[in-house]
Amino acid sequence: MDLAKIGRQLGELVIFQNLKQDPLVAALKKFVCASGEREKSLGASAVAAALYPEGVDLTKAVLDRVLKDDHFYVRQRAAGSVPDPLILAQLQAELEALSEAAALLPGHSGHPSWRAEKMDFLTRYEAHMERVSIEGYGQFAAHRAFFMAQDGQLVPVRHPDPLLLSELYGYEEEREKVLLNTRALLAGLPASNILLYGDAGTGKSSTVKAVANAHFDSGLRLIQIEKNLLQAIPSLLDELAENPLKFILFIDDLSFASNDSHFTALKTVLEGSVAARSRNVVVYATSNRRHLISETFADRKGDELHLNDTLEEISSLSARFGMVITFGKPGKDLFTTLVLRLAEHSGLDLPEEVLIREAEAYAIRSGGRTPRAARQFVEFKIAMDSE
Numbered sequence: 001m002d003l004a005k006i007g008r009q010l011g012e013l014v015i016f017q018n019l020k021q022d023p024l025v026a027a028l029k030k031f032v033c034a035s036g037e038r039e040k041s042l043g044a045s046a047v048a049a050a051l052y053p054e055g056v057d058l059t060k061a062v063l064d065r066v067l068k069d070d071h072f073y074v075r076q077r078a079a080g081s082v083p084d085p086l087i088l089a090q091l092q093a094e095l096e097a098l099s100e101a102a103a104l105l106p107g108h109s110g111h112p113s114w115r116a117e118k119m120d121f122l123t124r125y126e127a128h129m130e131r132v133s134i135e136g137y138g139q140f141a142a143h144r145a146f147f148m149a150q151d152g153q154l155v156p157v158r159h160p161d162p163l164l165l166s167e168l169y170g171y172e173e174e175r176e177k178v179l180l181n182t183r184a185l186l187a188g189l190p191a192s193n194i195l196l197y198g199d200a201g202t203g204k205s206s207t208v209k210a211v212a213n214a215h216f217d218s219g220l221r222l223i224q225i226e227k228n229l230l231q232a233i234p235s236l237l238d239e240l241a242e243n244p245l246k247f248i249l250f251i252d253d254l255s256f257a258s259n260d261s262h263f264t265a266l267k268t269v270l271e272g273s274v275a276a277r278s279r280n281v282v283v284y285a286t287s288n289r290r291h292l293i294s295e296t297f298a299d300r301k302g303d304e305l306h307l308n309d310t311l312e313e314i315s316s317l318s319a320r321f322g323m324v325i326t327f328g329k330p331g332k333d334l335f336t337t338l339v340l341r342l343a344e345h346s347g348l349d350l351p352e353e354v355l356i357r358e359a360e361a362y363a364i365r366s367g368g369r370t371p372r373a374a375r376q377f378v379e380f381k382i383a384m385d386s387e
Contacts, residue, residue, distance in 0.1 A: 003032050006100050006101050007029055007033035009093065009094065009097035010025065010097060010098070010101060013094055014090055014094070015071055015072075015073050015094055016071065016094050018070070018071060019065055019066070019069060019098075022065055023050040024050040027047045027049070028047055028058075028062070028102070029101075030047075031043030031044055032104065040107075041108070041111055044111035044112050045111070045112055047112070048112035048113075048114060051114055056114045057114070057115045058102055058114045058115065058116040059115075059119050061102075062098055062101070062102035063121060066095070066098060066121060066124075066125065067124070067125065067128045067135075067141065068137065068141040069138070070138025070139070074129070074137045075242065078133070078137065078242065078243065078244045079242045091122075096121070096122070098121055099118070099120065099121035099122075102116060102121075103116050103117060103118045103119065104116060132244055133219055133244035133245065134217065134218055134245075135219075136219065136245045139154070139156055140245055142156070143157065143158075143221075144213065144216045144221060144222065145157040145161075145209075145222045145224070146221065146222070146223045146224070147224045147225070148223065148224070148225045148226070150229070152229070152232040152236075154223060154236075160209075160213075163209050163210045163213060164210055165179075165210045165211070165213075165214050167345070168210055169337070169342060170334055170371055171203055171327055174196075174207070174325050174327055175207050177325050178194060178196070178284070179214075181282070182215060182220065182282075185220075185246050185280070185282055186218050186219065186220060186246050191282050192321070192322025193270055193284070193321045193323070194285070194321060194323045195254075195321040195323070195324045196284065196286045196287075196325050196327060197286075197288075197324055197325070197327065198288070198327030198328055199327070199328070199329045199368075199370060201372030202327035202328070202330075202370055202372075204327050205252050206371075208222070208248065208250055209222070211248075212248055212250075219244070219245045220246050221245055221247050221248070222250055223247055223248065224252065225249055225250065226251075227251065230265040233249065237269075237281060240280065241278040243280065246281075247280060248281075248282055248284050249281060249282070250284050251266075251283065251286070252285075252286050253288070254266075254287040255288070270283065270321060329368060329369060330371065331369070332369065334369075335359070335360075335363065335369035335373075335374060336356050336359070338371055339355055339359040339374045339377060342374055342375055342378040346378055346382055348381055348385070350381065358377070359374065359377045362376075362380070
């Protein structure tokens with residue numbers, strides 16, 4: 001094994017040039033290039049310091065970085081382009097160098113140690129390219145949910161809500177509509193933007209999160225966008241257009257004042273424009289307002305020449321969603337069913353009549369019967385029983 005050559009290649013990465021800044025790969029290059037015993041020891045310590053927080057398997061750690069790296073080659077392949085043979089040759093050379101480096105062991109009992117093995121990175125990488133439409137690349141390969149920062153950049157959610165569909169009770173018909181639309185998106189079929197409308201606590205946001213979690217392994221990612229950043233959606237759509245994954249743009253608790261400039265941004269996205277959304281993106285929004293616009297009597301006394309047209313435009317924003325799904329407040333029977341199912345799922349062992357009576361009292365104190373009130377009641381009782 002020509003360590004000098006491997007070290008030189010690690011320092012001259014072209015396709016995987018992002019990895020030159022990665023602490024583990026940088027430490028590995030230092031280890032490979034070390035000449036004396038003291039340098040070898042320092043290099044091994046640097047590798048261990050970068051590796052140990054995520055485990056002791058060096059080969060796996062380097063391969064994981066290779067598969068998740070975001071660069072022009074993976075974007076071209078994901079878009080269906082065939083790279084030039086010269087680029088393919090460079091890819092093979094870099095993968096071979098990374099594979100050789102990732103197979104190295106400390107070689108001295110006094111050095112920090114790790115596990116490593118010889119692995120064909122090229123074969124693994126080609127297999128990944130075959131699955132890139134569901135596994136993704138870059139940050140989309142590593143994370144399932146994102147939010148848009150104030151500067152318009154996507155930031156991974158490090159600890160997303162792990163909510164499962166099996167943990168949601170009631171509203172099965174409403175959730176099924178969201179699921180069917182999402183499956184159409186994943187299948188590459190026309191899918192609708194959806195407005196989930198209803199009272200607070202009825203499970204609108206939970207439905208969107210649970211649906212996204214259920215289809216992560218099918219190539220679905222969730223991007224939450226605050227209302228004041230809606231004007232950034234067109235540029236985001238351009239960024240996502242060539243990505244092989246599918247995306248839900250999630251706008252939670254949506255409503256506008258009648259003079260809100262963000263209204264126009266959302267209307268443009270929903271209606272379609274020069275930067276119309278691509279087939280791999282849908283907008284799912286939740287709201288407690290059916291018409292989304294907070295309209296006052298003052299709005300009706302304006303002096304615009306076409307006042308009626310303006311009022312019609314702002315009051316019909318919800319109609320621009322392909323689907324509007326209503327989550328109504330549950331009646332007593334549904335609320336009781338929710339409480340009993342949640343209690344059973346949580347292992348809360350109380351007589352049924354006691355649960356129902358106390359849950360009704362809790363709902364009155366909490367502002368009414370909702371799935372949220374049912375869940376909070378069961379959690380409250382469990383906490384009280386544990387004391």
